[in-house]
Amino acid sequence: MTELFKLLKDGNKPSLLAAGVNTFLGIIKGIAFFFTGNVAMFAEMMHSLGDAANQLFVYIGSALSKKPPTKQFPSGFGRIVNLVCLFAVIIVAILSYETIKEGWHHFIHPSGESSGILIALGVLLIGIVLEGAVLAKAAVEVLHEAGQEKAGLTAIPKAFPYLNRAKPATKLVFMEDLVATSGNILAFAAIVIAYFTGWGRIEGLVSMIIGAMMFYVVGKVFLDNARGVIGETDEEMLNHIAYLVMDDPNIKDIVRLEVIKEGEFLHVELVAEADPQLSLAFLDDVRDHLTEIILSQKGVAKVAILFDEDDGKTSWVHAGN
Template identity: 25%
Template sequence: MSASGGTKAIVAALLANVGIAVTKFIAFLLTGSSSMLAESIHSVADSGNQGLLLLGGKRAKREATPQHPFGYGRERYVYAFIVSIVLFTVGGLFALYEAYHKWHEGGGIDEYKAVPVVVLVVAIIMESFSFRTAIVESNHVRGNQSWVKFVRRAKAPELPVVLLEDLGALVGLVFALFGVSMTLITGNGVWDALGTAMIGVLLVTIAVILAIETKSLLLGEGADEHDVAAIEKAVAEGPEVERIIHMKTLYLGPEELMVAAKIGVPPCDNVEKLARDINAVEDRIRAAVPLARVIYLEPDVYNPAAAGRADAARSEAGTDEVSGRAGG
């Protein structure tokens, strides 16, 4: 995923949310609408979240150290996970808290009745431009994936986070407009509280989705099936390798993949030739999957009997694991 594309989408969302937050808060001060207050806090939270994503992207570029020999690329996942926590607490839970109080206190909108409607309509327009930027930048890297698969499978967290935040912001604005409009029509503040509660449930839902996806990235994800197949083909297509005994992949960051494999090679007494052969295999892997920047290949002589025993042991362990989950 393009880091520059993600940064462009983040900056567009940040600028939109700062402007929207100010106008929403002014509308809240003038009208006392709980929907406007919830939306104000939502925009403030989103602005802070975009700042966190930019900070995470900057810190992830630090050079590797002896203590962190694989670099800091996964720090982008840490900040994306923090974003989900902020969205859950500052956005979602605050909106639900405000809805609870508004529901019991009641009260309509008695002054500046046109202000919240105008502010919300303008905010919808501004947020739509931000959402459009996120869609355009995502389409550069999404390929033929559905939007659901893109959000679930993307290794760079910024664009999926901005997409979900902008989508949540647009839907939340519609909920706020519904609550405010019905309050103005009926004079009953319960509608305002209902709109606020809808915003809270929406934000909590989006925050949970983001937390689940970023948690998976934090734990460590391997390459997708397409890249695994490309790596296997690159390893096996030359004369240097008889077969892949086993292989594992792991994303060290959104733009750096580690490949570790034990490969069966023909018997060889020439160490220099073996080293050249391994280098040739590494070059093919990098040509096939450019993100495969850290590669560890262990040459071995393939023993079918030993491999069969290892496969049986792994199969038995997998069966036991499944049985344990089913029993639990």
């Protein structure tokens, strides 16, 4: 139990913050839906509760993924976070379906004007502020994990190009809160339009749009984490490490280089060719030097290096080489 608490301290903080915020929003949106009967509020309630549940799972998964390797699991537990993210999107998918179904029902059979517009708008305004704050926090974390400087109010648009370099949990939080913030704004607009125009169907339409956006997150996160579970190569880091290795004057060629994503970390396996005249003691120093350089790269947690004698032929060919 003590080990579990230590691991939880290292869990993904943006996902824990997002889970707490969405739990609070889900509760107040549920209360607002009970008093107003507004279908757009129902969609937002489902969205917030779904986000809260899977972000809590992601927080726990990100913490457990940092458990050190054991004899039984020598590669470590990094991919647990990918498995948890896959489980989390199932929850979102179910709630997305329910949201679209309820929105379609309201669009076909509008129930008339909903009451308590001020309550609904007030709750949604709170949602916009809180979700926007979590989104900004997640954007800053994305930039930090990508090695970029904080960008203040411009962090959100600046985070998009670096999403693929963010940790799985951070990326999930960013995408979910981007959709959540957008959903709050759409629901707010739908209620105002319905109130002033009398076109109640727009609330059902917006509910379906929110559900569709949730499904987009499901698809995107599922594909990203399915690749992570299988074991995806980090192409950008692979090329970078290849250049670092080939810069060493004692390395003649690279036979094999793998840079595999293990959850939030990278595992590197290298087989390099060296001059057969070099002594084992000297090659051991070369291995230590290369290991130190590679481990200093962002996200790299494990390095395994083997040497083979140089055959006089260049075999390493990769993108950018």
